[in-house]
Amino acid sequence: MKHIKGCGLGLRAEFLDDIHFDTKSFSPDWWEVTPENWIHMPIWYREKFEQIAQNTPFVAHGVSLSLGSNRKPKKRYLQELKTFLDTYNITYYSEHISYSSYDNVQAHELLPVPLTPKMIEQMSDNIKYVEDFLGRGLSIENATYYHTEPSSLSESDFINELLYKSGAKLLLDVNNVYVNSINHSYNAKKFIKSLDLDKVSYIHVAGHYFDKEVQMLIDSHGTKVNYDTWELLRYTLDKIDISPMIERDNNIPPLAIMQKEYKKMTKIYDKRISNG
């Protein structure tokens, strides 16, 4: 799998009307799309989506494969996913180190897996099964977690071993690292340093907020990217030459606002090139 080039932004339906294709209009280097949101899309989005696909490369980021589940993903869904990826010529596809369904019942939320060797085996099997079906390599993202299941491995040991066993790449979400580091009291930079950074395919950044009721940071993807996450991105880009992108899934602002955040990210990204 070759590296993704440039900076990305999550494509959301709310942006469609503001996306134009003349040279003066804003467009990221690539868009990240969530297949579950676009495999079946409302009729009025279709034409614009096709136009965007013809003008800007897509990277796909799924949410429902449930790689940590006790069941393999359904073939019917994988076939729809493969058709989608093939149709839009998408090489890069990523998912999460988590599960979102159990016994085939969906929770529609990314749930924390027990960090054990057995879970590594289970997830590796599921990853290989998906890769064989889709005919593509998979990247897996370090997820946020608000609860720690009984585990025998540290999070970084689990991730590194899973990358080794499965052969998958790592989608490094630095916002998730920051959120987890605060919620579970560890050093975010040390955590990033402990990961097998040679296997990172690209980087996620997003916003979070502090929830007073549960006294935790919540990875909401509903605010602008926080200062600490930008700092962690800078730190990471000093170590590896990898593309970042911004996710925004809630309280979605106009594209012009996201453009400002994107520019901020591009500055950080470009600086790493001049440093390099």
Added chain:
Amino acid sequence: MIKEFPMDEKKIQKNFIQQINGKKKVQKKSIGVYKYLVHHSFFEVLTNAYPEFYTIIKNQNLEKEFDRSIFKFMQKNAVSPYIWQMPNEYRKFLKKSKYFKKISYLNDLLHFEYSELFIFMQKPPMAKSFKFKVSKKFILSPHCTLHKYNYDVVNKNFTHKEDYFILGYFDNHTQQVVYRPLNNLLFSFLKTLNSTLNLNKNLRLFLNKNELSFELYEKEFKIVLEELYIQKVLIV
């Protein structure tokens, strides 16, 4: 470094899931966070898809029953990876459940409210354009729903029970879903339309089966069917 640690991962995951979906009591505050997040996303999807239903829930102070039904639904019935299909799974679950039994028109209302989303989410048919001919074979477009309701859902009148035969379809001109009442005869004809036979043959068989004169009904049917073809309800 990997340490040996005997544990049953499946049991751990099942236990976690059961606390989130309300089958078991939440044992830790941190698991409660997930219970809240999962319930919240189900609640948001369902109330967005069913605004009329949710208004009734609020007006009749049925919020607690609604919450209980969501948790019960989460335990077994949400199986699609596509969130947009969740409201229909919930409707099917409610139909077989003990919830909201006092609302006799519930299934009609949910079916109707979901039908708009369903029609919008269908892939546009590759419809060929040509002059309408009964010698051609037609199918119903995936961009339409054909359903018999027991209540006047289109006008939100739930006081009187009667048969309502409703065709819903995507109107290319207005880019909206249009609901059109049909008579029983046309409804039954469209329901039984056989895509392997041409329209004329379909019509003959149908009228014959219902002991109706082809000569008498042919013209009337053809006018309506041509109209439906123009609306892209009938496609080749």
